[in-house]
Each structure stands twice: as C-alpha cells, then as structure tokens.
Amino acid sequence: MCGILGIALADQSSKVAPELCDGCIFLQHRGQDAAGIATCGSRGRIYQCKGNGMARDVFTAPRVHGLVGSMGIAHLRYPTAGSSANSEAQPFYVNSPYGINLAHNGNLVNTVSLERYMDEDVHRHINTDSDSELLLNIFAAELEKHNKYRVNNEDVFLALEGVYRLCRGGYACVGMLAGFALFGFRDPNGIRPLLFGERENADGTKDYMLASESVVLKAHNFTKFRDLKPGEAVIIPKDCGTTEPEFRQVVPMNSYRPDLFEYVYFARPDSVLDGISVYHTRLAMGVKLAENIKKHLNPDDIDVVIPVPDTARTCALQCANALGKTYREGFVKNRYVGRTFIMPNQKERISSVRRKLNPMESEFKDKNVLIVDDSIVRGTTSREIVQMARESGATKVYFASAAPPIRYNHIYGIDLTDTKNLIAYNRSEEEIAEAIGCDQVIYQTLEDLIDCCKTKNVDKFEIGVFTGNYVTGVEDGYLQELEKVRERNRSRGLIDIKAEVDIGLYNCADY
Ligand SMILES: O=P(O)(O)OC[C@H]1O[C@H](OP(=O)(O)OP(=O)(O)O)[C@H](O)[C@@H]1O
Ligand SMILES: NC(=O)CC[C@H](N)C(=O)O
Ligand SMILES: [Mg+2]
Structure with missing residues (x-):
C-alpha cells in the first residue's frame, strides 16, 4: 500500500517540510514501517530524513528543522518487496543524472528481468532488494539517454515513456529533480491512487500537492483536486509561483482499474x-x-x-x-x-x-x-x-x-x-x-x-x-523470486545482511 506525498510551494523562500510532516500523519494508515522526507533547497541541494518507524518518531523537530526548501516529497512505507530494512526506507535518491528522488506506492512484477537489464545493459548498481530503487534507476537511465547539460519537461516525459515501456505492475510515484521540479505519474491501469491539487495563496499564486488520498489535500486546503489518469504524468516546476504545472498523457490508458482493496x-x-x-x-x-x-x-x-x-x-x-x-x-x-x-x-x-x-x-x-x-x-x-x-x-x-x-x-x-x-x-x-x-x-x-x-x-x-x-499478468518466476527474497530476509544470513542506512545520500537524521 504505502502513502506518497509531494508539495511545491509558490514562495521559494518558505519551508515545505512542516506541511509534509503533517501530511504524512494523514497517510500513516497506509504504511507504518518506515517514513521519509526529501526536500530541495533553492540552490538545488537535497535534504533528507528517513528511517524505520512511524512518522512522528522519524520526523523529530530537529530533523525537520534541517530540511530546507520549498519543494519536497514524502513516503510512508509498508514493505511489499525486499525487506523492512532501514536501508529500504524511501524516498530513494540517485545522484546522476541531475539528482533524482523517488517515492513509490505499488509493486513491480517484472523485477527479475529489470534487474538483469540494469546489470547487463545499463550497468547501474542496485544496492537493495527494493523494487522502488530499481524503478528510480530505470527512470534515471532513461533520462540519461538524452545526455543534456540541463533537463527540460520534454526530457522528463520521454523518460517516463521509457519507464512505462519497461516496468510492469502497479505504481503511483512522486519524484523530484534537484533544482528543477516535482513530478508524479500513475501506472497505465491506474491500479494505485494518486491525486493532484492546487491551493490559491492570498497574492494569487498557487501551491501544489500530489497525494495518495484526497483526505490530505482537503485537510491542507488544496481545494481544486483531481485524480491523475492511468498513464498520466504531471511536472510541477520549482518556480510554480510563476510557471504552471504541465500534464501529459504519456502513454494511452490501458484500462481504468483501481485496486478494489483500497x-x-x-x-x-x-x-x-x-x-x-x-x-x-x-x-x-x-x-x-x-x-x-x-x-x-x-x-x-x-x-x-x-x-x-x-x-x-x-x-x-x-x-x-x-x-x-x-x-x-x-x-x-x-x-x-x-x-x-x-x-x-x-x-x-x-x-x-x-x-x-x-x-x-x-x-x-x-x-x-x-x-x-x-x-x-x-x-x-x-x-x-x-x-x-x-x-x-x-x-x-x-x-x-x-x-x-x-x-x-x-x-x-x-x-x-x-x-x-x-x-x-x-x-x-x-x-x-x-x-x-x-x-x-x-x-x-x-x-x-x-x-x-x-x-x-x-x-x-x-x-x-x-x-x-x-490485470498486468505476472512475469514467470516473479512470485518464486519474491518468496526467495522473503526467506533470505527471514534467515538474515551474514552474507547478505542488510545495510543499516541507505547509501545514496547522507541521512541528516541524528543530531
Ligand atoms: O485476517 P487478518 O490477517 O487478521 O487480517 C484482516 C484484519 O486486518 C485488518 O485490520 P487492522 O487491525 O489491520 O486495521 P483496522 O484497525 O483498520 O481494522 C482488517 O480490517 C481485518 O480486521
Ligand atoms: N506498499 C508499497 O507500496 C510498497 C512500495 C515498495 N514496493 C516497497 O516495498 O517499498
Ligand atoms: Mg480490522
């Protein structure tokens, strides 16, 4: 299940972290194992606080104080792939290209072939058993293909097209490109939920939110909101006070089949x-x-x-x-x-x-x-x-x-x-x-x-x-592989012990 959240504030000198924290409390029921926030400061630097535990325990006041920036994403985790190791808490980060963070709700069901593709074709190292780390790296690899000095919206939509082509499963995601934008996208069958909303400020500018459930948007006065459609993505620029978000139906809707269990x-x-x-x-x-x-x-x-x-x-x-x-x-x-x-x-x-x-x-x-x-x-x-x-x-x-x-x-x-x-x-x-x-x-x-x-x-x-x-079918061997990873995590052999912390980005947690 998992809860995901993203907010971009029009006022770039303000801090988004307190509102992200509060939003996480509204999504806590979707995942109680780990919580995380990543924000981006005005000079493009990323700040992060994440780890195992409930939102109120992970997001202590001094940690939140250290989260600088007017845009950010958050995640509440209920593990479905990999394990409940601290190092698999989200959002995940990869530094190249441009610096990307991603928070994912859902599960990929073709991870066996995606892992092979990462290893043999793309040569990117995946350090955990999490399908979300894999998904982030697929996106990064697609974005890297353009080999540009600076990224633009067209590149992001094209990279997402690649993600849709390669990834099978249920996924609703919020991501962040350092110094550039927030983005969100939903799988072509709309299995997992994702909503977009806007809030008008007194000066007429707008703040934007992406969230797993409407209750967060409503509670934070994001009045105009709607669901992203299956296969649809949105990019919310860092300077959203002056530039509008851009929506795109990246791939045609395959079907509209939200998960009945929601x-x-x-x-x-x-x-x-x-x-x-x-x-x-x-x-x-x-x-x-x-x-x-x-x-x-x-x-x-x-x-x-x-x-x-x-x-x-x-x-x-x-x-x-x-x-x-x-x-x-x-x-x-x-x-x-x-x-x-x-x-x-x-x-x-x-x-x-x-x-x-x-x-x-x-x-x-x-x-x-x-x-x-x-x-x-x-x-x-x-x-x-x-x-x-x-x-x-x-x-x-x-x-x-x-x-x-x-x-x-x-x-x-x-x-x-x-x-x-x-x-x-x-x-x-x-x-x-x-x-x-x-x-x-x-x-x-x-x-x-x-x-x-x-x-x-x-x-x-x-x-x-x-x-x-x-609805998506399952890749041969996927369920067996899932059970194998579970068994391996249960026995926790010394050979494959899980790292305590994510190696992607220094975790600013303990001070
Ligand atoms: O057959 P089981 O494996 O026990 O799972 C089913 C139970 O788990 C859930 O409750 P949960 O306590 O998670 O949450 P709730 O307080 O929202 O009902 C669900 O509402 C059922 O009561
Ligand atoms: N419940 C979810 O959405 C889980 C997301 C991801 N598959 C993980 O295990 O972390
Ligand atoms: Mg119950």
Whole structure:
C-alpha cells in the first residue's frame, strides 16, 4: 500500500517540510514501517530524513528543522518487496543524472528481468532488494539517454515513456529533480491512487500537492483536486509561483482499474479515490452483506451485530440497520496500537490483536452475535475475536466479511502474505468457519462488492486477490523470486545482511 506525498510551494523562500510532516500523519494508515522526507533547497541541494518507524518518531523537530526548501516529497512505507530494512526506507535518491528522488506506492512484477537489464545493459548498481530503487534507476537511465547539460519537461516525459515501456505492475510515484521540479505519474491501469491539487495563496499564486488520498489535500486546503489518469504524468516546476504545472498523457490508458482493496480496507473512509467515496462504498457493502446474510441465516437467530474496529465499523453499522438488528460496540479498541494487518511479522500480529481489542462481556453474554469485519486475510484477527466472543459468553458466533474470500496473493503493493498463509487458501467456507472457530462464516460475493464501488466512469477494478487473474499478468518466476527474497530476509544470513542506512545520500537524521 504505502502513502506518497509531494508539495511545491509558490514562495521559494518558505519551508515545505512542516506541511509534509503533517501530511504524512494523514497517510500513516497506509504504511507504518518506515517514513521519509526529501526536500530541495533553492540552490538545488537535497535534504533528507528517513528511517524505520512511524512518522512522528522519524520526523523529530530537529530533523525537520534541517530540511530546507520549498519543494519536497514524502513516503510512508509498508514493505511489499525486499525487506523492512532501514536501508529500504524511501524516498530513494540517485545522484546522476541531475539528482533524482523517488517515492513509490505499488509493486513491480517484472523485477527479475529489470534487474538483469540494469546489470547487463545499463550497468547501474542496485544496492537493495527494493523494487522502488530499481524503478528510480530505470527512470534515471532513461533520462540519461538524452545526455543534456540541463533537463527540460520534454526530457522528463520521454523518460517516463521509457519507464512505462519497461516496468510492469502497479505504481503511483512522486519524484523530484534537484533544482528543477516535482513530478508524479500513475501506472497505465491506474491500479494505485494518486491525486493532484492546487491551493490559491492570498497574492494569487498557487501551491501544489500530489497525494495518495484526497483526505490530505482537503485537510491542507488544496481545494481544486483531481485524480491523475492511468498513464498520466504531471511536472510541477520549482518556480510554480510563476510557471504552471504541465500534464501529459504519456502513454494511452490501458484500462481504468483501481485496486478494489483500497475501498475494502486500505484507504481512509473520508477519502474519495477516482471519484468514488470510500465511505459510501463501505455503507453499500453493509447493505449488500445484509442481503447475503439473509440468504444464509435466519435473522431471528441474530441478537446483535458487532463490528471489528476500526475499518469494519462503517459497513457493520449499515449491515445492522439493513438487518433491523441492534448494533453494539462489543470490542473496545486501544487507539495506541497500530493496524495489526500491516505489522511485519505474524507473532507481533497475534499478540497485537489482544492488545488492540478488548471485549465487553455484557454485549456477548448469552447472545447470538454476528461479528462483521471488512476482510479476513490470514485469519489472525478473526480467530482471536471469535475466541474472545466465546470467552465472553456468546452462545453462537457468526462471522461476516465485507470482502469475498481472499485466496490469492496481492501483487501490486499490498503484502497479503504467501498464498498458503491465507485462511481461505484451499478451504471451503465450512472449513474456514472451523478454522476460525465460529458457527458460520458469510462472505460478500465479488459481484456485490464490485456493485458497491463502481460508478459511471469506473466500473472495473483490479481484483486479482479474489480471482488470481491480475490485470498486468505476472512475469514467470516473479512470485518464486519474491518468496526467495522473503526467506533470505527471514534467515538474515551474514552474507547478505542488510545495510543499516541507505547509501545514496547522507541521512541528516541524528543530531
Ligand atoms: O485476517 P487478518 O490477517 O487478521 O487480517 C484482516 C484484519 O486486518 C485488518 O485490520 P487492522 O487491525 O489491520 O486495521 P483496522 O484497525 O483498520 O481494522 C482488517 O480490517 C481485518 O480486521
Ligand atoms: N506498499 C508499497 O507500496 C510498497 C512500495 C515498495 N514496493 C516497497 O516495498 O517499498
Ligand atoms: Mg480490522
């Protein structure tokens, strides 16, 4: 998933870093492993602060103070390729040509051949297992082809054309060319989200923002905003107070297929992505889910509907309304524990569920409860939740999911674990119910889920996680390679130990 952000301020003597920091807090739910900011000062020098941890821990006041410049980019990382090593925190930097930074949301699915291309044809050294470092170097290599003293917009668009030609997968990116411009681009299928917005200053000049979710733009008063189209890019010049941004449809749109999982779980409910309100899709998911529940269960057999906080709340409330049942907050969430799903290892996830959610006995005792969650992935949450409901005295426990069974890898930037760790992998619904310990499990159908999200303009989605058919296809050997890298990172042999810090640019962090 990951969150990306870029801001260019009209006033070149002002500092963009505080607003980037604040924006990162609005995107924290998209990645909790690492955070990073890179800014560019008026003389073209780049400043950076990044590392493992949440935004508030990485961006300490003295570090932010050291980030000079009126334009910059930021990243919140949830690793999907490589490892969670500090050295893979983003934005990445490469000094040639011109000095480039890049922050990437998504996943490339042809990294095996891209690595070979880098090595054998382009002769660029890639120092980590991150696909984002690879993507940056592909862009750099394409830009270098013009061999110009100074870069211009045409060169950047041409280089991006090369990126589109070479890279397969899901990618929304924000980048920065030292002393020149910010830029953003979105993959030709629009799998990952990216929005552009502007804010008018009192003197009539404009500031610009690129962000993964509309909520950041809105919160920072960037009123006029829109989604970049699949295959579209924008360049925002450093002197954006006097020069307008330039948009270009770099390659034709291949399809318009935003990732359906953004609406199920990933995005904040108060965001609107590709013209679709996440909140409204979740309300609709509740209604459709209720219709489906009625086909499988006698509603008289349900005493109360209980959500699994946080994400499922919106959907569960509407589901209860549609069923005509009482809605109760049976689990109290400890707001100081992060999203468990995006925690790096399984042991941490299991203990976090109990730390995060605490049952209120009165809501379960001697009742038939219908627990509603947005999705069941590994089953870590549902297993614990069902057990807690039983320990609290529930008579029967039904479990409903607003998403259909997840039986396949997510390959575009949501690390939905190895297929065999998915609770629905090779299991029927009865077997899933048994595995999580509930009396019955009821899933949303894929057709209904799509109906909840589609609009006139966007009626198809990336749904590979439910069907195993991915919009870009997957390069032969890619999934095996991914698992190999994961295994290597798990064993952490001495031969391949990860560097503590990124070697690209001095990290101005500790002082
Ligand atoms: O089957 P699992 O592997 O447990 O994954 C599914 C759970 O993970 C997510 O919750 P999470 O705690 O990440 O975040 P939330 O507070 O936004 O619901 C999701 O909302 C489900 O509850
Ligand atoms: N979740 C993402 O978008 C991850 C970006 C990139 N593939 C990484 O692993 O760092
Ligand atoms: Mg949850």
